[in-house]
Amino acid sequence: MSAFLSANANLIIILVKIALLLFIVLTVNAYLTWFERKVVAHMQSRWGPHRVGPHGLLQPLADGAKFLLKEDPTPAGVDRFTYFLAPLMALALALTSIAIIPFGPQPLHLFGHDITLGIADLNIGILALFAITALSVYGVVLAGWSSNSKYPLLGGLRSSAQMVSYELALTMSVVGVLLLAGSFNLRDIINAQAHHPEWGIFGWNIWPQILGFFCFFVAAVAETNRVPFDLPEAESELVAGFHTEYASFKFAMFFIAEYTSMITVSCLCTIMFFGGWLSPFPASWTFTHYLPSVILIPFGLWVIWDGIRYETIFGRIILPGIGTAIAAIGAVFIVFPAVNEFIQGPFWLLAKIFVFLFVYVWMRGTLPRFRYDQLMAFGWKLLLPVSIANVVITAFAILKWGAR
Amino acid sequence: MTPQLAIFFVLAALAVLGALSLIFQRHPIHSALSLIVVMIALAGLYLLMGAEFVAAVQIIVYGGAIMVLFVFVIMLLNVGVEERTNVSKLAGVAGVPLAVALLGFLAAAIARSNESAQTGLQSGTLANTKEISTMLFREFVYPFELTSFLILVAILGAIVLAQREKS
Amino acid sequence: MVPTSYYLILSAVLFGLGVVAFVFKRNVITIFMSIELMLNAVNLAFVAFSQARHQSDGQVFVLFVIVVAAAEAAVGLGIIILTARNRQSLNVERVDLLKL
Numbered sequence: 001m002s003a004f005l006s007a008n009a010n011l012i013i014i015l016v017k018i019a020l021l022l023f024i025v026l027t028v029n030a031y032l033t034w035f036e037r038k039v040v041a042h043m044q045s046r047w048g049p050h051r052v053g054p055h056g057l058l059q060p061l062a063d064g065a066k067f068l069l070k071e072d073p074t075p076a077g078v079d080r081f082t083y084f085l086a087p088l089m090a091l092a093l094a095l096t097s098i099a100i101i102p103f104g105p106q107p108l109h110l111f112g113h114d115i116t117l118g119i120a121d122l123n124i125g126i127l128a129l130f131a132i133t134a135l136s137v138y139g140v141v142l143a144g145w146s147s148n149s150k151y152p153l154l155g156g157l158r159s160s161a162q163m164v165s166y167e168l169a170l171t172m173s174v175v176g177v178l179l180l181a182g183s184f185n186l187r188d189i190i191n192a193q194a195h196h197p198e199w200g201i202f203g204w205n206i207w208p209q210i211l212g213f214f215c216f217f218v219a220a221v222a223e224t225n226r227v228p229f230d231l232p233e234a235e236s237e238l239v240a241g242f243h244t245e246y247a248s249f250k251f252a253m254f255f256i257a258e259y260t261s262m263i264t265v266s267c268l269c270t271i272m273f274f275g276g277w278l279s280p281f282p283a284s285w286t287f288t289h290y291l292p293s294v295i296l297i298p299f300g301l302w303v304i305w306d307g308i309r310y311e312t313i314f315g316r317i318i319l320p321g322i323g324t325a326i327a328a329i330g331a332v333f334i335v336f337p338a339v340n341e342f343i344q345g346p347f348w349l350l351a352k353i354f355v356f357l358f359v360y361v362w363m364r365g366t367l368p369r370f371r372y373d374q375l376m377a378f379g380w381k382l383l384l385p386v387s388i389a390n391v392v393i394t395a396f397a398i399l400k401w402g403a404r
Numbered sequence: 405m406t407p408q409l410a411i412f413f414v415l416a417a418l419a420v421l422g423a424l425s426l427i428f429q430r431h432p433i434h435s436a437l438s439l440i441v442v443m444i445a446l447a448g449l450y451l452l453m454g455a456e457f458v459a460a461v462q463i464i465v466y467g468g469a470i471m472v473l474f475v476f477v478i479m480l481l482n483v484g485v486e487e488r489t490n491v492s493k494l495a496g497v498a499g500v501p502l503a504v505a506l507l508g509f510l511a512a513a514i515a516r517s518n519e520s521a522q523t524g525l526q527s528g529t530l531a532n533t534k535e536i537s538t539m540l541f542r543e544f545v546y547p548f549e550l551t552s553f554l555i556l557v558a559i560l561g562a563i564v565l566a567q568r569e570k571s
Numbered sequence: 572m573v574p575t576s577y578y579l580i581l582s583a584v585l586f587g588l589g590v591v592a593f594v595f596k597r598n599v600i601t602i603f604m605s606i607e608l609m610l611n612a613v614n615l616a617f618v619a620f621s622q623a624r625h626q627s628d629g630q631v632f633v634l635f636v637i638v639v640a641a642a643e644a645a646v647g648l649g650i651i652i653l654t655a656r657n658r659q660s661l662n663v664e665r666v667d668l669l670k671l
Contacts, residue, residue, distance in 0.1 A: 082433065124533070127460035131447075134468025138440070141472065145433070145479045157479070164472060171464075184533065412573045416581045423588035423608060432600050439604050442585070446611055449581075452573070453622045458630045462614075465637050470607070470644045477648045478600055481655050503587065510583050515576045535627045536634070544631050551638045558642035565649030 009113055017119050018099070025098050029259045030060035036361045043365040054307065054315030070248035075148060078245070082146035087246065087253035090139030094257035097132045097264045100125050102187050104345040105277055117346065125186040126178065129268065130171055133223060137163045139257065140225075140242050147245035155241030158372055159225060159232035165379040166222035166229075172387035173215035176394035177205055177272045190276035197283035204275040209394070213273045215387040220265040222379065224258060226360060228367040229375055266356035267349075274352050277345030289340055292347045293330040300327025411452055419445035430485045432478045436471060443467045457533045578619035585612035599651050599661050603644070610640050 005012055034049065034056060041048030049056030074083065104117035122128050137160045144156010178184065181192035189205075196203045206213055222229040232241050243254045270276055281288040300323045307319025333340045370378065422442035426435045443466050450459035540548055589612060592605035614633045621629025655661050 079431070079433070082437070085437070122456075124456045124460050127457070127464070131460050131463035131468065134464045137468065137472055138475070141475060141479070142437075145475075153479075157476070160472070160476075164469070167468075406572070408573055412577060416577075419581065420584060420588070423585055423592075426601070426604065426608065427588060427592045427595065432598050432604075435601050435604055439608060442608060443611060446615055449578070449615065450618055453578070453618055455618050455622065455630050455633075458614075458618060458633050461634060461637060465641060466607075466611070470641050473644055473648055474600065474604060477652060481600075481652065481661065483598060483600065483661050503591070507584065507587055511580045514579045514583070517576065532627075532630075536630050539627050539631050540634070544635075547635060551635060554642050555638065558645045562645040562649040565646070565653050 013113060013115055014119065017115070021098060021119060022095065025095065025260060025263065026256070028263060029256050030064065032259050032263070032357060033063065033255075034060050035357070036364065039358070039361045040365040043362075054310055054312065054319045057318075064252075067248045067252040072247045072249055075245050077148040079146045079148070082142050084250075086139050086143035086146060087243075087250040087257070089142070090136060090257040091253040091260075093132050093136045093139065094260040094264070097129055098260065098267075100128055100186065101264070101267045101271070102190075102276075103349060104342075105187075105190075106342055106345065108342070121187060122185070124184045126174060126184045126189075126268075126272075129264070130167075133170070134167060136257075136261070137167075139254075143246065143254070144242035147242075149245055152242050152244045155232045155244070159242055162229065162232060162372075162375060162379070163223055163225070165376060166219045166383070169215055169379060169383040169387050170219040170223055172384065172391060173212045173219060174272065175387075175391045176209045176212040179391075179394050179398055180205060180208065186271050186276075189272055190278065193275045194278050200282040200285075201275075201280035204273065204278070204280075206273045208397070209273060209390070211386060211390045212394070213269070215383055215390060216273070217269060219379075219383060219387075220268070221360070221363070222375070224261045224265055226258075226262065227364045228369050231369050231372050231375065262357065262360055263353070266353045266360070269356050270349060270352035275348075276352075277349040279344065279348050289344055290334065292340070292343060293333040296330030296333070297327050300324065300330060408452060412449070415445045415448045415452065418442075419449070432483050433475065436474050436478060439474075440467055440471050443471065454532065457536055575619050575623040579616055582612045582616040582619065585609075585615070597662050597664060599654070599663055599666070600648075602663065603647055603651065607640060607644070610636060 037059070038048040038056065049059040052059045052062050074080070099119040100122055102116075102118035102121065107114040107116045109115075140163065141156050141160035144152045144154075144159070147153070147156075177189060181189040183189065183192075193204050221227075225232065243251055246254065279288060303323030303326060304320045305323075307316060307321075307323055310316050310319055333343060419442050422438045422445060425438035426442070429435045429438060443462060447459040447462045447467070450456075450462060586609050589605045589609035592608065593602055596602055596605065614636055617629040617633045617636070619629075621627060621633075651661070654666060658666060660666070
């Protein structure tokens with residue numbers, strides 16, 4: 001057994017990483033729905049889920065149980081193969097795109113093997129992500145068509161036309177970053193921003209590429225069919241667009257695919273424009289390495305304090321437990337400096353991803369929807385020319401001043 | 405059986421199955437999906453050969469744009485299942501063995517040829533994308549600019565053709 | 572390592588299957604898709620040769636083939652839509668006369 005393990009060590013490591021990452025991504029998805037409902041609710045001066053567990057933390061579990069146990073009818077007259085294929089395709093593609101994202105600069109040293117954080121380090125990283133985005137149009141259009149019904153067909157066609165249109169602006173807005181980094185590889189893009197470690201936040205790509213960032217973010221929100229670009233999905237909220245005829249588990253697959261692509265877009269934004277795992281502070285300020293602990297320990301103590309005074313008994317047990325765990329992790333970072341150094345990269349990456357997810361949810365709670373013709377006009381007449389202009393300006397700037 | 409050979413056989417089988425499915429499916433949308441499978445299998449083969457940029461472009465352009473166009477047209481024209489018409493029996497009985505024989509002859513000729521060079525990931529001096537782009541912007545710059553005209557003409561043609569008649 | 576001849580045989584098989592689909596299918600769109608299949612088979616041969624000789628010419632040519640296929644698909648599908656509108660049928664056997 002151990003001989004088999006040591007002989008196929010690379011394969012086993014990759015399989016374990018895949019299983020772990022799948023589990024983490026699905027859990028983050030579930031709690032992202034909780035986070036969204038809570039934040040949107042608080043923006044609308046109400047509470048959101050707060051009964052199902054302490055602060056509604058078990059709501060995703062209840063939703064999952066509902067999706068699994070609900071009846072799953074298949075409408076008459078659907079094209080069966082395509083009807084079953086569409087949500088599978090959407091989910092598979094969304095989850096595949098997480099495999100390309102690097103999560104930390106230093107490899108983990110376990111059992112004598114160097115384990116890099118991130119499943120695949122492709123030389124064509126960004127291009128592979130665009131390939132996956134291009135294929136995810138099929139999930140939508142096939143779902144809309146195979147449902148054998150008017151509203152899904154219209155919603156599917158509109159949604160896929162929107163996705164194809166904004167794909168162009170998406171790819172063009174990234175070219176500026178690629179010119180600055182000189183490579184498609186995501187790790188190279190982050191390392192290009194680390195060229196001047198003393199600049200800290202001012203070395204990130206957001207400053208030279210502010211136009212590119214706005215084009216990319218808007219186009220990515222349109223690609224993932226989120227507010228304010230979710231008209232094909234919301235269709236005046238009476239019928240749900242291309243996933244009208246999909247019930248419990250298949251609808252859950254579309255749902256997970258949408259939230260996973262949200263997470264992927266947030267990862268891409270941080271990696272390409274906000275320095276990925278780089279700290280915003282200059283590298284010489286080594287005291288900032290204690291920031292994870294400084295954040296986690298008080299947060300853990302606050303959760304304990306809030307939990308002790310919670311209304312239900314279940315909450316009074318669970319919340320202090322969670323708080324203790326968080327504070328313990330923070331304490332571990334102080335006690336073991338090697339772990340602290342290792343965790344710096346992933347901590348900053350996760351913090352920035354969290355900020356972007358919050359911006360996504362914030363937009364959901366705040367902005368009204370685009371009308372469909374306004375949406376298409378915006379994508380073709382404004383976003384695409386601006387992103388092409390960004391490429392031209394960046395190219396001239398690099399010619400004049402060099403890519404740092 | 406090296407891992408590369410195993411992956412090659414899997415992808416090649418997938419491509420051939422996709423092509424066969426394109427022939428034998430009755431609804432055009434299923435043929436379109438089979439063609440997408442073929443294209444993804446071919447992209448995998450390009451990756452196996454080390455042509456990573458071409459693989460990505462194949463999926464983005466062919467699989468993500470051209471085939472989406474096909475799928476849109478099939479849906480908008482609402483084509484149904486193909487009807488059976490009378491294919492001549494002689495074509496089936498005599499044609500298939502002839503085709504297989506021709507293919508076998510071709511395959512034997514190729515296999516016996518002097519293509520002794522083995523394909524695989526090459527240890528080139530430049531990265532694959534840089535090599536292609538250098539060549540594209542130096543030796544092939546005229547065709548590159550001409551393709552932009554070609555695409556413009558195609559866009560104009562498609563718009564004019566698909567217009568509604570002004571009656 | 573996979574010998575080049577394996578890739579070439581696969582390319583020939585796919586091309587042959589494209590020709591078979593082109594001859595035997597009756598739906599215009601399926602025939603068009605078989606043309607795309609043939610183009611893909613040719614692309615595979617190009618990339619195989621490019622890797623065998625360690626030059627990038629083949630891959631650059633593949634990019635051009637893909638671009639031309641895209642342009643051709645756009646215009647061809649425009650023609651197909653027009654034909655379908657005028658004759659209300661996508662069966663090639665009904666589109667064999669210039670007279671409507």
